[in-house]
Amino acid sequence: MPDPDLMVVTDLDGTLLDHHDYTFAAALPTLDRLRRAEVPVVFCSSKTAVEITALQARTGLTGQPFVAENGAVVVGVDRRVLVGPIDGDLDRLRTALERVRRALDLHFATFSGASDAEVAAWTGLDLDAASAARCRTASEVLRWDARDDDRAETFRSALTEVGFDLVRGGRFWHVLPVGRDKGAAVRTLIADHERRTGSGPRTIGLGDGPNDTALLDSVDLAVVVRGVGPAPGPLADDRAERVHRTTTTAPQGWAEGLNHFLRGDR
Numbered sequence: 001m002p003d004p005d006l007m008v009v010t011d012l013d014g015t016l017l018d019h020h021d022y023t024f025a026a027a028l029p030t031l032d033r034l035r036r037a038e039v040p041v042v043f044c045s046s047k048t049a050v051e052i053t054a055l056q057a058r059t060g061l062t063g064q065p066f067v068a069e070n071g072a073v074v075v076g077v078d079r080r081v082l083v084g085p086i087d088g089d090l091d092r093l094r095t096a097l098e099r100v101r102r103a104l105d106l107h108f109a110t111f112s113g114a115s116d117a118e119v120a121a122w123t124g125l126d127l128d129a130a131s132a133a134r135c136r137t138a139s140e141v142l143r144w145d146a147r148d149d150d151r152a153e154t155f156r157s158a159l160t161e162v163g164f165d166l167v168r169g170g171r172f173w174h175v176l177p178v179g180r181d182k183g184a185a186v187r188t189l190i191a192d193h194e195r196r197t198g199s200g201p202r203t204i205g206l207g208d209g210p211n212d213t214a215l216l217d218s219v220d221l222a223v224v225v226r227g228v229g230p231a232p233g234p235l236a237d238d239r240a241e242r243v244h245r246t247t248t249t250a251p252q253g254w255a256e257g258l259n260h261f262l263r264g265d266r
Contacts, residue, residue, distance in 0.1 A: 007193065007201035008034060008258065009067075009186055009215060012045040012055070014170040014208040015225045016254045020124070024059070027251040030258050035060055040201075042189060044182050044215055046070045046141070046169050050132040065192075070167055070211055071185035072138035072176040076192050083180065083188055085138040093140060096162045097175055104155060107145035108173070111136065114143075123171070139176035170209040170229045182207075183214025190218075204261055206254060207232055216243075223257030225250055 010016050017024050024031075034041055041059075043052050044067035052066045065076045074083035094112060101108070111119055111134050120130035122143055133141075148155070156166040165178045186205065194200050205212075205219035208227035216222040217236045224232055224245045235243060244260045246253035 005197075005199065005201050006037075006039045007042060007190070007203045008039060009042045009044050009189075009203060009205045009219060010254065011182075011207040011209070011212050011215065011225075012043055012047055012052075014227050014229070015206050015212070015250050016043075018250050019170065019228050022124075024251045024254075027254045028059075030255040030262075031059055031061075033262075034258075040064055042066055042186075044071075044185060044205075046139075046172070046174055046211065048132060048135045049073055049075065049137070050135045051129070054132065065189055067182060067185040067189070069136060069139040070169075070174050070176055071180045071182045071214075074185045074188050076189065077196070082192060083185065089138060089177065090136070090140075093138075093164060093175060093177070096159070096164060097140060100155065100158045100162070104151060104158065106148050106151065106155060108148070109143040109145075111141040111143075138180075139174055142173040142175065144173045167211040168209070168230065169211045170227060174211065181214040182212060183218040186215055186218040204258065206257055208250065208253075221261050223254075223260070225253040225257060 013019065016027055041061055042065050043055065045052060047068060049068040052068050056062045056064060067074050076082045116127050116130045119133055120127050123130060123133065125133060159166050159175060160178065163178055164175050167174050190200060203219040204221045205215050206223040206225055207215050208225040210230050210233055213232040216232055222235065222243045224243060226246045226249050228249065244257050246256045248256050
């Protein structure tokens with residue numbers, strides 16, 4: 001069985017969930033194995049807390065720690081909020097975003113400025129799920145316009161000057177406070193685990209997109225799940241013994257990557 005002091009930290013869309021239809025049946029045997037061994041499986045995603053808690057219920061992982069909105073929200077055991085929205089932050093973010101958009105004459109659309117029906121059309125989610133995807137408390141999601149591809153770095157620099165960061169996911173771009181990426185969120189959860197248990201967990205992280213790079217750099221062992229979009233950026237430690245790149249996409253790739261590192265934990 002897997003080491004009980006193991007912690008698995010996983011992205012969702014394109015990593016655990018199929019990129020197109022969000023299914024995860026092929027991952028269930030490995031999820032069940034981890035659950036029986038009482039290994040924490042931490043969802044670390046651009047999804048909202050509303051979306052993640054619903055998925056935890058569907059996968060039998062209710063009560064586990066999680067990271068929402070790309071690291072802008074971190075929830076520990078017993079639903080303790082370790083990192084969360086500060087009053088006024090979201091309004092400040094959206095105001096700054098609109099000012100930068102106008103100054104640079106960019107053409108992106110936002111989840112907050114769209115309807116549930118529009119987000120459903122963009123994502124393939126049903127209306128209820130699209131509504132949950134719009135329940136953001138500390139970040140904003142952008143539907144990027146290809147006309148502005150050559151201006152992404154200019155946009156990122158302008159946002160950094162006012163305290164926000166721009167990260168690219170598998171489908172969308174995300175704006176959140178500087179310093180709250182997935183890597184920082186994982187380090188927060190590891191530190192919380194150490195405070196509660198007196199020891200640090202062995203960590204395996206899984207991701208498929210650029211916004212997962214910081215996550216994969218913050219764990220002991222990393223799985224890069226084969227994706228359909230841009231891959232994570234260059235990793236700080238890319239040794240073959242630390243990083244496994246899967247040959248299959250999600251959710252099969254999720255199980256492939258974990259079983260690669262768990263094969264000795266029988």
